[in-house]
Amino acid sequence: MASANDSKWQKDAADQNFDYMFKLLIIGNSSVGKTSFLFRYADDSFTSAFVSTVGIDFKVKTVFRQDKRVKLQIWDTAGQERYPTITTAYYRGAMGFLLMYDITNEESFNAVQDWCTQIKTYSWDNAQVVLVGNKCDLEDERVVSTERGKQLADQLGLEFFETSAKENINVKAVFERLVDIICDKMSESLDADPTLVNNTTKSTRLTENPNMNSSGCSC
Amino acid sequence: MGEFVSSGGVDRWVCPNDRQLSLRAKLGTGWSVHTNRGGSFGRPDQLSLEEQEQILGVIGRAEYLEGVEQERIGRLVDKLDNMKKNAIGNGNSQCVLCGDEFKLLGASPTYCDDCAKAVCSKCGVDTFNCNRQPLWLCKICAETREVWKRSGAWFFKGIPKYILPEKKAESGKYPVRMRPSPRGSIKGRPAPGAGGVSRDSYTWHKARGSASTASYGESSDQESSESSEEDFPMGKVKAKKSVDSGNPASSPKSDNISIGSSASRNAPHGNHQTYTRAESKTSITSATYMGGQLSATESSRGDDLHDETDSERSSTYAFSREGSTRSVGKASLGTEEELDNIDMAINRYVKASHAVDEEQLSSPDSEGTSLGLLEFSLLYDSVNNALHCTITRAKGLKAMDSNGLSDPYVKLHLLPGANKSTKLRTKTIHKTLNPEWNESLTYYGITEEDMIRKTLRLSVLDEDAFGFDFIGEFRLPLKRIKPHQTKNFSVYLEKQLPMEKDDDLIQIRGKLLLSLRYATAKQTLFVRVMRCAELAAMDSNGYSDPYVKVYLKPDKDKKSKYKTMVKKRTLNPEFNEEFQYEIRHNELAKKTLEITVWDKDIGRTNDFIGGVQLGINSKGERLKHWFDTLKNPDREYRRWHVLSAELTPEVYT
Secondary structure (H helix, E strand, O other): OOOHHHHHHHHHHHHOOOOOEEEEEEEEOOOOOOHHHHHHHOOOOOOOOOOOOEEEEEEEHHHHHEEEEEEEEEEEEOOOOOOOOHHOOOOOOEEEEEEEOOOOOOOHHHHHHHHHHHHHHHOOOOOOEEEEEEOOOHHHHHOOOOOHHHHHHHHHHOOOEEEEEOOOOHHHHHHHHHHHHHHHHHHHHHHHHHHHHHHOOOOOOOOOOOOOOOOOOOO | OOHHHHHHOOOOOOOHHHHHHHHHHHHOOOOOHHHHHHHOOOOOOOOOOOHHHHHHHHHHHHHHHHHHHHHHHHHHHHHHHHHHHHHHOOOOOOOOOOEEEEEOOOOOOOOOOEEEEEEOOHHHEEOOOOOOOOOEEEEEHHHHHHHHHHHOOOHHHOOOOOOHHHHHHHHHHHHHOOOHHHHHHOOOOOOOOHHHHHHHHOOOOOOOOOHHOOOOOOOHHHHHHHHOOOOOOOHHHHHHOOOOOOOOOHHHHHHHHHHHHHHHHOOOOOOOOOHHHHHHHHHHHHHHHHHHHHHHHHHHHOOOOOHHHHHHHHHHHHHHHHHHHHHHHOOOOOOOHHHHHHHHHHHHHHOOOOOOEEEEEEEOOOOOOOOOOEEEEEEEOOOOOOOEEEEEEEEOOOOOOOOOOOOEEEEEEEEEOHHHHHHHOOOOOEEEEEEEEEEEEEEEEEEEEEHOEEEEEEEEEEOOOOOOEEEEEEEEHEEEEEEEEEEEEEEEOOOOOOOOOOOOOOOOEEEEEEEEEEOOOOOOEEEEEEEEOOOOOOOOOOOEEEEEEEEEOOOOOOOOEEEEOOOOOOOOOEEEEEEEEEOOHHHHHHEEEEEEEEEEEOOOEEEEEEEEEEOOOOOOHHHHHHHHHOOOOOEEEEEEEEEEEOOOOOOOO
């Protein structure tokens, strides 16, 4: 699998012509279409055949957003429960998550909450998440209404998209939105706390309201 | 658990490590299973060989990418370092970058919004923050922000691992690091293969003190010439680095050569490596880097990753097998080990791509008995003067009790001046050699000076019904911790070192965190006594019962006197009590605020612990605190003050 595209990915990987590198992770139940989604986005290809992802895989793609070239390393994870330790190990490096469910599969929708908890548990706390309802081309088989998707997204404080990897609906939009969100977060975080960047300066800072946390003074 | 222990030395029975136990717990098969037939009870989610191959392939690619990325970040960091080095001004009367003097006539300085240093208009950058408000930054701070964005440091709250461009030439030694030292793994490791972490750190026999001259062993002959001349004072390599000019173009080649040679050299040198220090940053990346090089050569040969990698991989991954087989004895290379490989590879990858620094040191286990491995992380918060110590776990501790186990806990001390006031400890975990504490302990009132001067001593002790046994300790000079950057450590414990007597200890009475604010509307000075730290012990039990008195002097009828509550039996009391002085601003300027800390003794005169005076005649920190409070009313200023044993007599009555 890796060998087939070896030279291609290595070219991608070695490409240094970019400004930022974001690591993204696609998660969600098995067979919601994570791999298809990624293939559509990265290679613009689609196949209906279902091949379960083994553990993990990733693709690299560089996009141009907000005058910056952003290299994306997009991790595709196995939705199956077989590989929990493998997949969760990758949560920590991810700046953004695509939490995906299948609009024709109630169970996958019900699992969103759990996946969210997983993210909270294993990722850095400033990781950004978007909720994605995939397979919106299968309108006839739909069991999760757009409304419910939106509602859940609001409830979880996430942005929401319905997509189709097959029909190439909203695929690019999701990634671009997620990149934008992370970019915004980036500027925010630096402005919010420039001390972080400048922790090398020797000056003692006199801050007005450092919230002293008053625990842990045991003797 | 005792049943396992008694038979610890026998081949067929092995004390399972924590990971195995947790795996088994998930399977619901119970504990009484022959470990050496680990595969026989049918793990439902066994990975087939093919699947493992696939995953390892992906990991290989990821490591390659990570390596490329780390080099990129290395270049960014290097560029920034150079920039900082080339800055010649003092940032006060001169432009911090170009050193141009600001005169009355001519260019007037602007101040950088980040570092607050003076910059001339040529060396500053006009930009916007996220709310489109104008922002004026000196070029260094602008570049720093850029590096933080580009490297992802903004996200991970610290610069991720990187490989400095010049460092490349040295990376040949990294593979050495991955070789297991058979000695280390056989001896003193009661829980074989306790996860990837301990394995990774096998080889690093650190020669304390001599660590400065790195001897890389035969594996990297061609590099050692340039690198061994360098003296590495712990933690300072980065700055020095950029002088020697590695030739990046040829380095990949030399890397591969050394991989080869290190592989052929079959490791049972007891103490080869002696490369310690904050290398961690790069040494952790080693794995990744090498992985990267492997796949790079692979593809340049145009070979299939699957077939070809095998031989290479065996050199990369074999060590885990070696490690586990050796120590387990005859354990079959069943699925458990293979799973471990993957876990480990992942572990390694995850660790390599982890944002925070990790440091792994190992001690010379001169007698060949390991005392155990301790994992902890430190974070210094220079704004709140707090040092957060997270004690994660220990592995393979030496057994102290007759049942072959220990009841370990960790005690922290700050040196010099180890006494009860600087002592923190974790809970005791009973009957284990691989305790998981996951406990955070915090020192308050750690100034930046402390961070330069002091050493953190972590000792692992075995709790007994009466007292304790000493298992091992590790000492870490705090100057190796950068503020606001979590640093992870994984270290081998050492034997107990003698405690040096410390003379200036007697002088140290403790510290006080004080908050001051002058409210103009109310014409009132608010004095908040927040907490004290490291107070001297006045009572025979090794503690004090401290309380704090506040005066605003001169004060004839002692009307200004306030007292806090008494805190019983503590050397680090938290008071958080606020007192008010209604006084006009110009009057206040003539006064001196005197704060004294006392030890409450019932039926006797209370002992004076220490005090501090803030006024126009005080000095240093105290003057600054007072001055700031007066100069900027309605703002709260918090500062730690060192308590002195003597106060100016006329005030101290």
